[in-house]
Amino acid sequence: MKAKNEKQQLTSHKLVGVKGMNDLLPDDGEVWQALERHLYGWLDSYGYRNMRTPVLEQTALFRRGIGEVTDIVEKEMFSFTDRLNGDELTMRPEFTAGIVRAAVEHNLLYNGPQRVFSVGPVFRHERPQRGRYRQFHQVNVEALGFAGPDVDAELIIMLKRLWGDLGLREVRLEINTLGSPAERQSHRAALIDYFERHVGILDEDARRRLHSNPLRILDTKNPTMQPMVEASPRLEAHLGAESRAHFDQLREYLDDAGIGFSVNPRLVRGLDYYNLTVFEWITTELGSQGTICGGGRYDGLIELFGGKPAPAIGFAIGVERLIELARGSGIFAPAAACDVYVVHHGSVGNATTRQALLAAETLRSCGLEVIMHCCGGSFKSQMKKADASGAQVALIIGDDEVASGEVVLKSMRSQDAQQRVPLTALAERVIALIPATDI
Numbered sequence: 001m002k003a004k005n006e007k008q009q010l011t012s013h014k015l016v017g018v019k020g021m022n023d024l025l026p027d028d029g030e031v032w033q034a035l036e037r038h039l040y041g042w043l044d045s046y047g048y049r050n051m052r053t054p055v056l057e058q059t060a061l062f063r064r065g066i067g068e069v070t071d072i073v074e075k076e077m078f079s080f081t082d083r084l085n086g087d088e089l090t091m092r093p094e095f096t097a098g099i100v101r102a103a104v105e106h107n108l109l110y111n112g113p114q115r116v117f118s119v120g121p122v123f124r125h126e127r128p129q130r131g132r133y134r135q136f137h138q139v140n141v142e143a144l145g146f147a148g149p150d151v152d153a154e155l156i157i158m159l160k161r162l163w164g165d166l167g168l169r170e171v172r173l174e175i176n177t178l179g180s181p182a183e184r185q186s187h188r189a190a191l192i193d194y195f196e197r198h199v200g201i202l203d204e205d206a207r208r209r210l211h212s213n214p215l216r217i218l219d220t221k222n223p224t225m226q227p228m229v230e231a232s233p234r235l236e237a238h239l240g241a242e243s244r245a246h247f248d249q250l251r252e253y254l255d256d257a258g259i260g261f262s263v264n265p266r267l268v269r270g271l272d273y274y275n276l277t278v279f280e281w282i283t284t285e286l287g288s289q290g291t292i293c294g295g296g297r298y299d300g301l302i303e304l305f306g307g308k309p310a311p312a313i314g315f316a317i318g319v320e321r322l323i324e325l326a327r328g329s330g331i332f333a334p335a336a337a338c339d340v341y342v343v344h345h346g347s348v349g350n351a352t353t354r355q356a357l358l359a360a361e362t363l364r365s366c367g368l369e370v371i372m373h374c375c376g377g378s379f380k381s382q383m384k385k386a387d388a389s390g391a392q393v394a395l396i397i398g399d400d401e402v403a404s405g406e407v408v409l410k411s412m413r414s415q416d417a418q419q420r421v422p423l424t425a426l427a428e429r430v431i432a433l434i435p436a437t438d439i
Contacts, residue, residue: 020126020134031332035323036119038165039139043117046158048141051116053098055123059088065097065273065301067213076124078134091123095140096273096298096314097305103144104307113145119319133320141295142314144302149246152277152297152313153253159281159293159315160259166326168283171292173259175279176267177247181300183238184275188214190233201228218266234265246276273298277313286321293317337390339363339434341412342372343382346399356397359407359426363395366427368434387412392434395426409433 017023024032040050059079066072078091092098095118108114118140126132143151156173163171178184191214195202202210203225206217218229239247254261267278278296286292295315303309326332342360346352360372371389373382379398386394396408396418407426410418411433421429 018134020128022133022135031323031327032319034332035319035326039119039162042158042162042165043141046115046154048115048117051099051102051118052120053092053095053102053118055092055121056089057092057098057101059090061097061101061305062090062093064304065100066094067273070213070216072124076126078123078125093124094122095120095138095316096142096301099140099142099314100144100298100301100305100307100312104302104305109145109302109307109310113143115141115143117141137319139317139319139322140314141316142312144312145310146313147299147311149250149277150253152250153257155295155313155315156254156259156279157257159317160257163281166322168325170285171281171283173261173279173281174264174267175250175254175261175277176264177235177239177243178268178275178278178296179235179239179243180275183235183240183243184215187233187235187238190238191215191217194232198228201225215268218268229266236265243276250277273301273304275299279315283325285325291318292321292325337392338371339368339391340370340393340395340430341386341389341391342370342395342397343379343386344373344397345377345379345382346397346402351402352397352399355402355407355423356395359395359397359423362423362426363430366431368427368430393430395430 059077062077063073068074072093077093080089081087082089099116099118103109103114119137121135121137123135125134128134141155143155156175160173179187192211195206195210195214195217199207199210201224202217203220203222206220206222206225209216217225218232220226220229251261251263261279267280268274274296276297276299279294280291281293282290283292284290293315295313297311297313299311300309302312323332340360340363342356344352344356356372360370363370371391373385377385383394391412394410394412396410398408401407401420406420406422408418408420409429416433419429
């Protein structure tokens with residue numbers, strides 16, 4: 001009896017999704033589809049082409065690219081050992097490393113620079129909260145092989161266009177330059193010296209990073225450290241003429257485009273591979289999770305992954321945060337309802353179903369959206385479903401219609417009388433009943 005009760009408890013236990021990895025149900029799916037359609041058109045208009053890389057990569061890829069002493073690598077990656085061959089694998093926590101790996105592996109830059117983008121899920125083992133999940137989605141855009149500040153400016157300008165399209169108003173831009181690797185090293189030495197003189201103020205995280213990645217201390221959220229950090233040496237004092245010229249030109253381009261920005265000398269981003277331009281678009285409407293887009297230049301990453309030296313820059317947008325911000329936008333209006341709902345009810349075996357299937361396919365071949373009622377039901381209940389579907393036209397097939405090779409068409413959104421039409425004229429007559437804007 002005990003074993004039986006345990007079995008009943010096991011089989012009756014309700015399985016639920018993994019915390020921080022959310023289901024996307026049909027109503028939300030329509031919103032996502034609307035946004036994705038807009039995003040693809042926006043990216044097409046700037047010449048970016050779709051690129052897709054695996055969700056799983058070698059763990060070493062992210063350790064080398066992102067940096068050993070970063071929050072992502074130290075705390076947030078979903079990593080495991082492949083039981084078949086012992087490989088250390090990780091579910092991608094960001095797109096750039098995988099895209100650069102693929103570009104090097106397939107010699108993507110052989111014929112010149114490439115503009116590419118990816119859309120999909122990324123994974124980080126974080127505490128789930130508003131706008132921050134363990135599985136979330138990003139729009140990732142990369143300009144590979146481009147060295148000038150004109151491309152930096154173009155990426156920022158195209159983002160400004162997207163915010164306008166989505167009706168976002170409370171979004172501000174912060175920019176900074178991280179200089180060249182040599183300039184960063186000089187700044188790094190100055191930071192270590194400074195923080196060593198204030199080691200008593202550093203928290204545990206900062207002390208751990210003091211010699212391995214002192215730049216990340218600048219990004220601390222610890223309020224007791226903020227005054228000390230604000231007074232720390234600034235990278236600007238270590239910049240050479242070339243880095244200054246790059247940043248000055250970027251700011252001039254942004255001024256020309258009428259894009260407001262603030263220079264944040266403490267903006268370092270969370271990944272080790274950045275150099276020169278870094279930027280973030282920030283909102284005050286999502287609480288503490290205010291960054292909706294971040295990016296920057298990573299001119300050394302392609303060479304680091306074994307490719308020929310080539311510059312690159314990119315950005316990533318958090319899709320969940322973007323949708324939350326842009327819910328009021330017109331592009332999220334409900335998708336157009338289906339054009340035709342097929343109702344079929346008869347007493348002669350499955351003859352009405354057979355004719356309904358053929359009629360529905362005939363209309364789909366003309367580019368119409370058609371829902372066919374399935375699994376039976378009374379004529380009255382089917383007509384209720386036809387009305388609820390939002391269809392413009394109900395196509396009705398009964399025993400009489402099967403016998404005569406006809407169908408009945410009923411306009412669902414007007415008072416027009418229903419009409420009986422032969423199957424041979426079906427498509428033409430249905431299209432005449434549907435407003436041109438809905439086709």
